[in-house]
Amino acid sequence: xxxxxxxxxxxxxxxxxxxxxxxxxxxxxxxxxxxxxxxxxxxxxxxxxxxxxxxxxxxxxxxxxxxxxxxxxxxxxxxxxxxxxxxxxxxxxxxxxxxxxxxxxxxxxxxxxxxxxxxxxxxxxxxxxxxxxxxxxxxxxxxxxxxxxxxxxxxxxxxxxxxxxxxxxxxxxxxxxxxxxxxxxxxxxxxxxxxxxxxxxxxxxxxxxxxxxxxxxxxxxxxxxxxxxxxxxxxxxxxxxxxxxxxxxxxxxxxxxxxxxxxxxxx
Amino acid sequence: xxxxxxxxxxxxxxxxxxxxxxxxxxxxxxxxxxxxxxxxxxxxxxxxxxxxxxxxxxxxxxxxxxxxxxxxxxxxxxxxxxxxxxxxxxxxxxxxxxxxxxxxxxxxxxxxxxxxxxxxxxxxxxxxxxxxxxxxxxxxxxxxxxxxxxxxxxxxxxxxxxxxxxxxxxxxxxxxxxxxxxxxxxxxxxxxxxxxxxxxxxxxxxxxxxxxxxxxxxxxxxxxxxxxxxxxxxxxxxxxxxxxxxxxxxxxxxxxxxxxxxxxxxxxxxxxxxxxxxxxxxxxxxxxxxxxxxxxxxxxxxxxxxxxxx
Numbered sequence: 001x002x003x004x005x006x007x008x009x010x011x012x013x014x015x016x017x018x019x020x021x022x023x024x025x026x027x028x029x030x031x032x033x034x035x036x037x038x039x040x041x042x043x044x045x046x047x048x049x050x051x052x053x054x055x056x057x058x059x060x061x062x063x064x065x066x067x068x069x070x071x072x073x074x075x076x077x078x079x080x081x082x083x084x085x086x087x088x089x090x091x092x093x094x095x096x097x098x099x100x101x102x103x104x105x106x107x108x109x110x111x112x113x114x115x116x117x118x119x120x121x122x123x124x125x126x127x128x129x130x131x132x133x134x135x136x137x138x139x140x141x142x143x144x145x146x147x148x149x150x151x152x153x154x155x156x157x158x159x160x161x162x163x164x165x166x167x168x169x170x171x172x173x174x175x176x177x178x179x180x181x182x183x184x185x186x187x188x189x190x191x192x193x194x195x196x197x198x199x200x201x202x203x204x205x206x207x208x209x210x211x212x213x214x215x216x217x218x219x220x221x222x223x224x225x226x227x228x229x230x231x232x233x234x235x236x237x238x239x240x241x242x243x244x245x246x247x248x249x250x251x252x253x254x255x256x257x258x259x260x261x262x263x264x265x266x267x
Numbered sequence: 268x269x270x271x272x273x274x275x276x277x278x279x280x281x282x283x284x285x286x287x288x289x290x291x292x293x294x295x296x297x298x299x300x301x302x303x304x305x306x307x308x309x310x311x312x313x314x315x316x317x318x319x320x321x322x323x324x325x326x327x328x329x330x331x332x333x334x335x336x337x338x339x340x341x342x343x344x345x346x347x348x349x350x351x352x353x354x355x356x357x358x359x360x361x362x363x364x365x366x367x368x369x370x371x372x373x374x375x376x377x378x379x380x381x382x383x384x385x386x387x388x389x390x391x392x393x394x395x396x397x398x399x400x401x402x403x404x405x406x407x408x409x410x411x412x413x414x415x416x417x418x419x420x421x422x423x424x425x426x427x428x429x430x431x432x433x434x435x436x437x438x439x440x441x442x443x444x445x446x447x448x449x450x451x452x453x454x455x456x457x458x459x460x461x462x463x464x465x466x467x468x469x470x471x472x473x474x475x476x477x478x479x480x481x482x483x484x485x486x487x488x489x490x491x492x493x494x495x496x497x498x499x500x501x502x503x504x505x506x507x508x509x510x511x512x513x514x515x516x517x518x519x520x521x522x523x524x525x526x527x528x529x530x531x532x533x534x535x536x537x538x539x540x541x542x543x544x545x546x547x548x549x550x551x552x553x554x555x556x557x558x559x560x561x562x563x564x565x566x567x568x569x570x571x572x573x574x575x576x577x
Contacts, residue, residue: 077452083450094445095445097437108430111435111449120429121434163445
């Protein structure tokens with residue numbers, strides 16, 4: 001069985017040839033099977049977000065290949081590959097258009113899949129959107145005509161999650177998508193994420209700084225350091241792992257201590 | 268008097284719509300407008316003189332769209348700052364417009380009728396306003412025709428902004444990244460939006476050209492401020508709501524702006540004060556929200572201090 005996402009020898013450095021040269025991705029390879037839900041750990045500057053940006057096509061990599069479901073997308077244009085990739089960022093504002101209604105936002109996201117109807121908002125799609133919004137349990141299904149900008153951060157992130165997954169993407173990228181939310185909302189959005197990924201059998205990558213979350217979600221955990229893959233945990237080994245053990249393993253593999261928030265998040 | 272003011276307001280209404288699309292929907296300060304207005308005007312003049320008054324309107328729209336296309340490409344493909352892109356196009360258009368008018372700064376809509384023996388009196392070209400005469404009052408019938416054109420514009424735009432390409436353009440001004448991640452080419456939607464805005468501005472230039480029966484390179488300067496004034500006045504009345512309301516408010520703003528100007532003329536203000544007046548109206552309208560906020564904060568502080576000293 002060939003991988004759903006296959007990244008091979010990916011490399012990217014910023015400002016090469018200058019004293020500020022920063023190697024963000026260093027010969028990074030990763031294969032994800034269909035239905036894999038991989039959590040990604042690593043300190044700030046480890047290259048996690050750069051990896052996502054390379055997959056999303058925000059810049060061309062220096063070397064390497066990215067193959068999604070058998071299609072080489074390494075140099076495909078950003079909006080072309082977006083048909084098959086959904087992405088959610090830490091900042092809820094990035095995923096939604098504030099001065100458009102909830103319904104119109106969903107219709108925009110649904111452009112990837114929708115039949116080419118004349119009006120963006122039509123009755124059949126609206127009924128579908130209403131059902132989807134109802135699954136969030138936030139009462140948004142009764143407020144479809146209000147502007148997205150009037151919602152709270154958590155509500156917007158939940159809506160953005162729907163938008164990112166509405167066309168059943170081949171790959172879902174989650175970049176600390178609950179880090180900016182309050183604990184209660186965060187739990188709710190995470191539960192919804194889990195449900196949507198499971199129901200649709202999505203292949204997903206999730207960046208997190210929370211060791212517990214990294215082990216509690218998905219079926220595989222990887223760790224990045226200095227643009228390299230330093231750890232790949234799955235199966236029984238992952239089930240037996242504790243957050244503390246994960247930190248020790250990291251120091252062992254990367255040759256230095258884990259820093260910043262990752263340690264703070266260790267409870 | 269009122270009819271004349273409303274007539275002027277209606278001629279400039281499509282321009283206000285264009286400014287609304289650029290500034291409010293696309294959230295982009297587009298300075299092409301001063302140039303595309305005159306471009307629509309000069310191209311319209313040529314086609315009108317050639318004897319095709321209706322075609323001339325569409326030519327004006329196309330000319331404006333072409334100007335918008337240049338600005339759009341400068342912004343998206345060459346990644347030039349939006350304000351500078353507009354200025355570049357506008358500046359370049361000055362030469363183009365001069366050339367369209369055959370190396371002169373104005374052109375009357377007439378053709379030198381070559382009689383049997385030498386030149387005779389020039390014959391005025393047909394315009395849409397001459398073709399459609401409803402009753403005695405020429406000014407009124409011109410107003411009615413302009414209102415019809417304007418209403419058509421508003422109706423078409425209101426529908427367009429509910430279609431798939433329409434909401435994609437709206438979303439581009441709102442959150443470009445989200446448009447890209449919805450698998451839509453945001454460069455394309457942005458360029459189309461700017462073209463649409465400038466096409467309307469070109470139409471406005473064409474309408475003014477036929478209404479005043481001449482094209483003049485000087486007509487474009489300060490158009491942007493006029494358009495902004497209209498949009499802001501409309502917004503003050505209707506508030507910032509949906510797109511359709513926004514379109515209507517831009518049109519109403521354009522009418523009110525002309526009525527204000529007319530009133531200024533009534534108290535014998537010389538016509539050259541128009542630009543300063545426009546600039547003041549826009550400045551005042553822009554400062555209003557800040558002034559409101561400051562005064563509220565000041566009052567809250569006063570109250571707080573008084574209670575604190577008790």
